[in-house]
Amino acid sequence: MVTEPFRPLRDDVRAAIRERIVRGDYAPGTRLVERAIAGDLGVSRVPVREALHSLVREGFAVDRATRGIEVRQYDAAQIAELTEVAGALEVVLVRQIASAERPTDLEPIRAVLGEASEALDDGDHDAAVAANARFHEALVEVGHGGIVGEILDGLTERRRWLLRQHTDPAIVHREHVDLYDALAAADSERAVAIIEAHARDSVVRAVSAMEHVAEVGS
Known part of the structure; x- marks a missing residue:
């Protein structure tokens, strides 16, 4: 027993x-x-x-x-900082995945992308946002932990909250698909460039969404 x-x-x-x-x-x-x-x-x-x-x-x-x-209410500067920190850590994680000596099993990422795509096709905004958040958790999973994974795990729930502030999950999903394609091709340079751009764009979107919420509430 x-x-x-x-x-x-x-x-x-x-x-x-x-x-x-x-x-x-x-x-x-x-x-x-x-x-x-x-x-x-x-x-x-x-x-x-x-x-x-x-x-x-x-x-x-x-x-x-x-x-x-x-x-807690996060201001624009704190939102930007959280997004930048997570993005910088994911650059390290993505480089590790794309540069692995043996091919990495990307099935967890494929599964999450499928969920996001289905949710978008169904017009289910909340489900698409949730799937986009799980994409980042899947990255940690296929990266097999490590120090970077442990740190990112500590940010998981806050990032889930942050991703819910985005207004267009379709844009985020397309960027995730591009990253998956680079990882599947073991193109480390392209994968790192995509995740860096994704992190920068995420900062802009997050701050913009937070400022919009503040305007509506004022």
Whole structure:
């Protein structure tokens, strides 16, 4: 009989709240009220309190002295920094994948591209955005971890949130397809050039989307 490892309730609660932040259920600036969340999740306030403080440390929430804990709002400069950091790390990862001595199994990337394409054909914006986010996770998977993968794993949820701010997943998908083609051809130079351009374009799109949200909210 296999015994499942013990998982503290606060970890499940933290994961649930984080997922709602990433999905946009809790928008930036939303107060995270212990009592309301506890009632919604059917738990006591103690694991919710612990989970919220963990999310502050992870960067998904901030603790305001006068308002309590609320979902973090990123400004344009912070969005650009997050995107640039992730993009720089992916340049290293892509170079490793394309320069591998033995051919790399790219099936995880192909699968995600297929999901994104199907979602776009169906007009399912949310599913296409989610698939585009998983593309970056698939890159880490085919890269077989390593230090770069470990660091990128730590950015996964924030990047999922960030990619939801893009307004046109079709553009992102096309760039992902171009990168896959370069990787499949083991063209390291082209793959690196594509991921560098993708990172630059992502910064512009992310900042533009955030500024648009700010204008609508003002």
